[in-house]
Amino acid sequence: MTYKLNFDQDERFDFDGNFPSLAVLAKYKPAMVKRVRKSWEDERNFLREHLSPLVLSEDLKHAQNPDHISWEMLRVAGRHGRLSQYIPGFMGGLGNSLGLSMMVNLEEQAALDCAFCGMMGGHGLGLAAVFMTFNMRILQRVADQIAAHQNDEKPYVIDCAITEPTAGTDVEEVELYPKARLMCQAKRVSGGAVLNGRKVFISTGHMATDHVVIMPFDQRDAVNTMGCFLVSNGTPGFSLGRMERKMGQKAGSASELIFEDCLVPEESILLAQDQFPEEKFQEQFRMLLHGVLGITRTAVGAWSTGTARGAFDRALYLAKRIKHKGRTLIHQQWAQALLTNMHINVMMARGAYLESQFALMRGFEKIPLVTGFPPWISDSSILAWLFRQNWYRKFLHSRWMHRQILDYARSSISEDQDARVQFMSSLAKVVGSDMAMENCQLATEFLGQAGLRHDQGVEKIFRDAKLLQIFEGTNQLNRLNIFTHYLARHLSGVEVF
């Protein structure tokens, strides 16, 4: 079964017409926007030519066998450079920015298949976490592995494990950690750390070769004793548990990770509070989590916008073909008004994620590792040469250098900017995912039986969309986050969280 992309939509959705803010930005940053446009075009070509035939057939395979793993999708992504595209060029990737490029690409992906985004999202979350630890040694190791294995039968991807069976929402906000019922704990031993506990609902877990794992050394004082570890498959004491049987986004596995006296060597510790005992580093975990959530909640906003657009595209496509009382739906005024509402939802969601992305770029503007290097740096052959030299790697990978980068990163984002990133990214996530659900609901009602049939793709996108309101903090929690980081700052004496 194949789902054909609806090509007559292409003229309607062109880059300039739908991203007017980027057209304005192009006047000031032409090279940057040119790169974003190029990466968006590459993404679109990849989706049309290589992913489109797999969307419905892979979903059916999951329905027939819940233990099915979509290696085929991961393989096409690897072979077309999708797994390394956000790694800087000088580190062996394609050099598209983890910021603006990633956001517009996510919208494009989700318009075709929200579930494929879920698979790529696990890998993206893992990458964002590695970037935010500023551990250049492990970042280079991960980049090298992605590049070396992207053409393999089972390409190299990573994931990021935060959620525990007894702590979901409470580990999505630094402020809630003191209330969280954590069951995972790391212990310092000579030469590294030993991990114990279970993580659940980890996207891409059964596909990943390495896992970024976040757990504290002391559950009672989690924020001040947090550790971030890279655990490889095959490490004694680490195993994969069950794969969740979830209602949608089946292409991306949601996995249980089990740690039983799992020894992580020192060189695989991405960041641990006790590596930097000075007081100024105590806030480091807050920055890691805020940075990761800022990026990934904006990303869920973009992914949701694509999902809202996907529901609209499918509804429009069918409205041109289905007849009601002898007239094609598209010619009926009530249908035109409904389709317009769906389109408005897409535009509102897009505005929210782009504004959030601009807040992120402003907040992290001095840290291009997070927002993306300008093309002339990312593509620099001198830097690429430097990054291959052992003496340079040794210098860049030293604990001293890690300390300098952390110090610089921590001091280059102000409290105000951090708060803005927090509430804007929550806003993008809430607006986008609510709009995605609303459009799926409208499309299903609008199309009658066609909306319920698997081969039309609407019932699948409906199942996929619901999950967007839950992860990266539920929408309820994100609403509270907007209140805390925005409204409460302008009100006195209000208790929050």
Ligand SMILES: Cc1cc2nc3c(=O)[nH]c(=O)nc-3n(C[C@H](O)[C@H](O)[C@H](O)COP(=O)(O)OP(=O)(O)OC[C@H]3O[C@@H](n4cnc5c(N)ncnc54)[C@H](O)[C@@H]3O)c2cc1C
């Ligand atoms: C498909 C999928 C993929 C995922 N991928 C990952 C991943 O890759 N890595 C990862 O670490 N996690 C992942 N998660 C986990 C996800 O982040 C959690 O499901 C989410 O944070 C919610 O936690 P919970 O499910 O435990 O719900 P709970 O925390 O049990 O919440 C239940 C309800 O209570 C409400 N609630 C809870 N606490 C509060 C509070 N303090 N204030 C107000 N309301 C509250 C919630 O809003 C919700 O309505 C994934 C989840 C899904 C569904």
